[in-house]
Amino acid sequence: xxxxxxxxxxxxMPWLGLGVYKAEAGEEVKQAIHTALAAGYRxxxxxxxxxxxxxxxxxxxxxxxxxxxxxxxxxxxxDDQGYDxxxxxxxxxxxxxxxxxxxxxxxxWPVSGKFVDTWKALEKLxxxxxxxxxxVSNFLIDDLEDLMKHTEIKPSVNQxxxxxxxxxxxxxxxxxxxxxxxxxxxxxxxxxxxxxxxxTELAEKHGKSAxxxxxxxxxxxxxxxxxxxxxxxRIKQNAAIFDFELTDEDIKKIDAxxxxxxxxxxxxDF
Ligand code: A2P
Numbered sequence: 001x002x003x004x005x006x007x008x009x010x011x012x013m014p015w016l017g018l019g020v021y022k023a024e025a026g027e028e029v030k031q032a033i034h035t036a037l038a039a040g041y042r043x044x045x046x047x048x049x050x051x052x053x054x055x056x057x058x059x060x061x062x063x064x065x066x067x068x069x070x071x072x073x074x075x076x077x078x079d080d081q082g083y084d085x086x087x088x089x090x091x092x093x094x095x096x097x098x099x100x101x102x103x104x105x106x107x108x109w110p111v112s113g114k115f116v117d118t119w120k121a122l123e124k125l126x127x128x129x130x131x132x133x134x135x136v137s138n139f140l141i142d143d144l145e146d147l148m149k150h151t152e153i154k155p156s157v158n159q160x161x162x163x164x165x166x167x168x169x170x171x172x173x174x175x176x177x178x179x180x181x182x183x184x185x186x187x188x189x190x191x192x193x194x195x196x197x198x199x200t201e202l203a204e205k206h207g208k209s210a211x212x213x214x215x216x217x218x219x220x221x222x223x224x225x226x227x228x229x230x231x232x233x234r235i236k237q238n239a240a241i242f243d244f245e246l247t248d249e250d251i252k253k254i255d256a257x258x259x260x261x262x263x264x265x266x267x268x269d270f
Contacts, residue, residue, distance in 0.1 A: 002040055002242065004071075005224060007156040008179035011133045013104065014071055015219055016239060017043030019185065019228035025052040032230045033059035037070070039239045045159075045185075045226040047075035047108055048093050057097035072097065073104040073159075075137060076122075078270070081107070081114035086121035094130070105131045106159055109270045110143040116150045123153050133157065137185070138267040141174045148178070157181045161264050162223060163189040164196070164214060164257035172223070183224035188214055190263050198253050206244050209237060216241045217254045 004012040018036040023029040029052045033044060042065070046056045053074060060070055074097065080089035094102060105125065107118050115136075122134040135157030136147070148154060158175055162168060162184035175182050188211055193199065199210040206213065211227070215238055218225035227238045246254075 002042060002239070005181055005222070007133050007181055008154060009133055009156055011103070011156070012071075013133070013157070013181065013224060014041070014043035015224055016041065016215070016241070017045045017071065017073070017224070017226040018235065019045050019226035020052055020056060021047070021050050021185070021228055023050070023052060023228065023230050025055045028230050029055045030059040030062075031232075032235060034063065035232045035235045036239075037063050037065050039236045041235075041239060042069050043071040043073075043226070045073045047077070047106075048080070048089060048096075049075065049077045049108060053093055053096035054098075057099060061098055067099070071103045072099060073106060074102055075106040075108040076118060078109050078111050081111045081118040083117040083121045086118045087125070090121070090125055090130070101130060101132060103132045104135060104157060106135045106137045106157065107139075109138045109265075110136070110140070110267055111270050115143070115147060119147055119151050123151065126153065135159065135180075138265075138270075140267050141171055143267070144174065144178070144180070154178060155180050157183050157224070159183040159185055160267075161186055161262055162218070163187055163263075164193055164199070164217070164254050165189055165259050165261040167255055167258040172221075181224060182222075183226065184218055185226060186263055187218055187225045187227050192263065193257075196257065198257060202246070202250055202253065205250075206246070208240075208244060211238060212241050213246070213254070216244065216246055217251060220246055220251060
């Protein structure tokens with residue numbers, strides 16, 4: 001069983017999760033979740049936008065792993081932002097997943113003019129015990145400041161694009177100062193970074209793959225990470241990151257790969 005970080009409200013969140021963006025609803029995503037659970041993952045990250053919540057829920061209800069051992073994240077989509085809309089969207093997600101309680105519910109993108117009311121709905125759902133922790137995704141420092149100025153509860157998590165080309169150090173420092181855990185989506189840079197010589201050299205040095213080097217780098221930087229894969233061998237490989245350690249020197253080499261390049265949308269455009 002993988003280790004976990006204690007969020008700012010005391011809830012434990014496993015450092016490693018399975019991302020299921022672009023994992024197809026039905027057998028593909030169900031198989032990925034069963035493989036992941038067998039490999040020791042206890043954390044699944046989905047979203048209403050991924051259109052696979054029903055299958056994710058089915059897999060979680062099918063497995064012999066107890067529900068309380070699995071940390072499940074889903075997210076409210078942009079079109080559903082606003083107070084009443086979010087309450088409805090949450091209920092839809094909860095029903096699709098077929099789960100009583102969601103471990104982490106995130107605002108998927110910082111839609112300007114909407115996210116404060118959306119957050120107030122999350123606060124209500126949290127107070128009612130339907131969600132164990134609430135957070136945001138793709139929020140910039142300005143968005144976080146704006147949110148915290150106008151609402152009561154601080155986010156537990158900010159899930160952002162984070163990989164060796166996008167090392168958001170200033171954002172991480174801001175989040176740390178406010179007790180917000182940073183989580184990496186597309187930690188492997190959508191697999192586009194795996195041939196990078198710095199990473200393949202470190203891979204050789206440690207007897208690991210470039211993917212494992214990146215994921216270990218996340219852990220040592222205290223970033224929760226959710227690599228996506230539907231390939232059994234890769235799902236297992238991505239979990240074998242708890243048995244080696246990068247040196248400070250190794251970590252600096254990876255940090256230096258930063259260019260600021262994004263593979264996904266820029267949150268400033270929302
Ligand atoms: P697949 O799902 O076909 O196995 P990210 O999480 O950064 O967005 O990366 C996801 C992409 O990386 C997917 O295309 C996934 O492919 C691929 N991938 C995941 N793990 C590995 C790995 N260990 N080695 C190579 N490719 C991987």
